[in-house]
Amino acid sequence: xxxxxxxxxxxxxxxxxxxxxxxxxxxxxxxxxxxxxxxxxxxxxxxxxxxxxxxxxxxxxxxxxxxxxxxxxxxxxxxxxxxxxxxxxxxxxxxxxxxxxxxxxxxxxxxxxxxxxxxxxxxxxxxxxxxxxxxxxxxxxxxxxxxxxxxxxxxxxxxxxxxxxxxxxxxxxxxxxxxxxxxxxxxxxxxxxxxxxxxxxxxxxxxxxxxxxxxxxxxxxxxxxxxxxxxxxxxxxxxxxxxxxxxx
Amino acid sequence: xxxxxxxxxxxxxxxxxxxxxxxxxxxxxxxxxxxxxxxxxxxxxxxxxxxxxxxxxxxxxxxxxxxxxxxxxxxxxxxxxxxxxxxxxxxxxxxxxxxxxxxxxxxxxxxxxxxxxxxxxxxxxxxxxxxxxxxxxxxxxxxxxxxxxxxxxxxxxxxxxxxxxxxxxxxxxxxxxxxxxxxxxxxxxxxxxxxxxxxxxxxxxxxxxxxxxxxxxxxxxxxxxxxxxxxxxxxxxxxxxxxxxxxxxxxxxxxxxxxxxxxxxxx
Numbered sequence: 001x002x003x004x005x006x007x008x009x010x011x012x013x014x015x016x017x018x019x020x021x022x023x024x025x026x027x028x029x030x031x032x033x034x035x036x037x038x039x040x041x042x043x044x045x046x047x048x049x050x051x052x053x054x055x056x057x058x059x060x061x062x063x064x065x066x067x068x069x070x071x072x073x074x075x076x077x078x079x080x081x082x083x084x085x086x087x088x089x090x091x092x093x094x095x096x097x098x099x100x101x102x103x104x105x106x107x108x109x110x111x112x113x114x115x116x117x118x119x120x121x122x123x124x125x126x127x128x129x130x131x132x133x134x135x136x137x138x139x140x141x142x143x144x145x146x147x148x149x150x151x152x153x154x155x156x157x158x159x160x161x162x163x164x165x166x167x168x169x170x171x172x173x174x175x176x177x178x179x180x181x182x183x184x185x186x187x188x189x190x191x192x193x194x195x196x197x198x199x200x201x202x203x204x205x206x207x208x209x210x211x212x213x214x215x216x217x218x219x220x221x222x223x224x225x226x227x228x229x230x231x232x233x234x235x236x237x238x239x240x241x242x243x244x245x246x247x248x
Numbered sequence: 249x250x251x252x253x254x255x256x257x258x259x260x261x262x263x264x265x266x267x268x269x270x271x272x273x274x275x276x277x278x279x280x281x282x283x284x285x286x287x288x289x290x291x292x293x294x295x296x297x298x299x300x301x302x303x304x305x306x307x308x309x310x311x312x313x314x315x316x317x318x319x320x321x322x323x324x325x326x327x328x329x330x331x332x333x334x335x336x337x338x339x340x341x342x343x344x345x346x347x348x349x350x351x352x353x354x355x356x357x358x359x360x361x362x363x364x365x366x367x368x369x370x371x372x373x374x375x376x377x378x379x380x381x382x383x384x385x386x387x388x389x390x391x392x393x394x395x396x397x398x399x400x401x402x403x404x405x406x407x408x409x410x411x412x413x414x415x416x417x418x419x420x421x422x423x424x425x426x427x428x429x430x431x432x433x434x435x436x437x438x439x440x441x442x443x444x445x446x447x448x449x450x451x452x453x454x455x456x457x458x459x460x461x462x463x464x465x466x467x468x469x470x471x472x473x474x475x476x477x478x479x480x481x482x483x484x485x486x487x488x489x490x491x492x493x494x495x496x497x498x499x500x501x502x503x504x505x506x507x508x509x510x511x512x513x514x515x
Contacts, residue, residue: 146357149357151327152325152327152345152347152350154347159370164359245360
């Protein structure tokens with residue numbers, strides 16, 4: 001969780017090189033300097049445009065991710081615990097898993113139009129598989145000796161879920177959720193570039209048609225920063241939930 | 249008082265074999281055999297076991313490694329089914345595990361994500377809504393200061409005590425012990441033996457314990473069952489008619505130990 005001074009060295013170096021390059025007049029007319037970008041950013045913040053894009057992107061992510069987790073965790077548990085269910089769904093899901101979410105965007109635009117449904121579908125699709133696969137992995141890796149304890153203690157199915165399955169699978173489950181969220185973040189940006197009039201992905205595409213490199217940079221920086229912050233959030237949650245295995 | 253109580257126990261166990269007609273024995277094995285498939289071939293682990301254990305007995309099962317002692321205990325617990333024959337508890341055929349038969353494994357098998365108190369709660373039929381019972385169990389095994397500790401924070405002996413408390417939490421009639429003291433150091437082992445003795449003497453538990461340790465068997469048991477190497481068959485059953493608490497250095501103690509060694513070496 002420590003960001004550490006060392007981690008700041010490279011970003012600062014890049015900014016410094018960028019600054020120098022701009023000062024030396026390298027890439028004039030194509031590459032905007034840091035100062036230019038900062039001024040544009042202030043403008044976008046003052047007009048509320050940037051906040052609006054961020055807000056709508058985050059809203060889509062939260063909705064899509066919650067929907068994906070709500071589908072993937074129960075199906076993962078079912079697939080891990082009941083082999084007939086797994087036998088029905090595995091081949092189809094195995095096939096779908098190989099198709100990148102972006103490939104579906106043209107199809108979804110045809111079927112659902114370029115409304116929110118398309119974006120939501122892409123996010124759900126992108127987040128589903130890592131969550132689903134990691135749920136299964138986490139449960140199938142539970143030591144058989146623990147299942148015997150559950151039988152000896154006569155735990156009810158609900159207790160088995162709460163006391164054994166979820167905590168034992170938690171490390172893998174959280175890894176899956178974290179991966180699912182970062183996948184959905186990527187898919188969202190792609191979807192917004194192809195089928196949206198708002199959001200950070202749209203902001204970058206729109207900036208391209210206006211040849212505004214500075215706005216593109218701001219869009220990219222915002223995507224990276226929010227992705228990073230979300231991932232830190234996951235790490236924090238992981239620490240809290242997996243306190244029992246902390247070895248400090 | 250204590251001695252008399254337990255000497256009485258021993259006598260009852262002696263009588264039960266001849267007069268088991270009135271009440272069914274606590275544990276009854278009839279013609280129990282167990283086969284496993286190993287590398288595609290059937291392997292006979294236990295063959296034709298017959299044994300009746302009366303209520304309140306402390307029976308130790310000894311024998312060489314791989315003679316099926318653990319399998320026998322797992323079958324009584326209901327985790328496995330015999331290939332042939334029947335296992336009955338109080339006259340009823342064992343079909344699966346029950347809180348009525350507490351099992352302590354060789355390793356503690358505590359849930360690592362749950363505290364000691366929570367692990368024990370899971371053994372309680374009311375899941376610890378009655379805090380008094382939980383604390384009574386924690387005190388019984390001397391872990392009241394470690395209620396909120398996670399299993400990784402416990403020593404081996406403490407973890408086994410927590411596992412014992414969890415097994416006792418269901419108020420079982422039968423306590424099954426699979427070498428739970430095997431991995432402990434000598435001093436901890438002695439303490440745990442004494443603790444086990446106390447718990448057994450203060451309750452109406454029937455205990456079946458697998459052990460490698462002949463001294464432990466003679467020290468604790470009313471009867472000792474000796475199994476032969478694979479396939480495990482009952483080689484001999486010894487009733488230990490010594491008053492409790494027993495003295496390891498007494499002459500009689502050594503006679504029993506020698507008797508066990510003789511049977512083990514014959515097989």
